[in-house]
Amino acid sequence: MKNEEYKTIKELADDLGVTKQTVQYHYKSFADKETVLSDKGAILLDNRLQSLLSEKIGKKNIEKPTKESANYTAKKQLISKELELLKEELNNKDEIITELLESQKNLQKLLDQQQVLTLQANQKIEQLEMNLAESEEKEKLSLWQRLFRK
Incomplete structure (x- = not known):
């Protein structure tokens, strides 16, 4: 057989994508x-052994989700839930801001009306x-006029 068909x-x-020890164990x-x-x-x-080992190791990797993938999935779900909560909170705050701006607009209108009334x-x-x-000036003149006319 040719040397190209062989792998260490x-x-x-x-x-x-596994360790050397994993392949040795299954070998x-x-x-x-x-x-x-x-x-x-x-x-x-040889190619036959490579195929057998690849199949055996590949099945084990597919059958057993690793701790890392389980942690990744859990973290992804946690982040997803947190993201949803943050979106909901942001929407609530947007509504509050809209209400406050409307209230400010009304207060400004009332202030303008009050200033017009005060003016x-x-x-x-x-x-x-x-x-x-x-x-009073007319009354004063009238008083003087009364005094001097007499």
């Missing part, structure tokens, strides 16, 4: 294996004071 345990482990379970060693003494796996009242008071001053 380490190469297969890297391809499968030992095959009784009909024929051990081929490289020049450096590493075990070489009108002050103008009337000034007009009455001017009328009173004119009346």
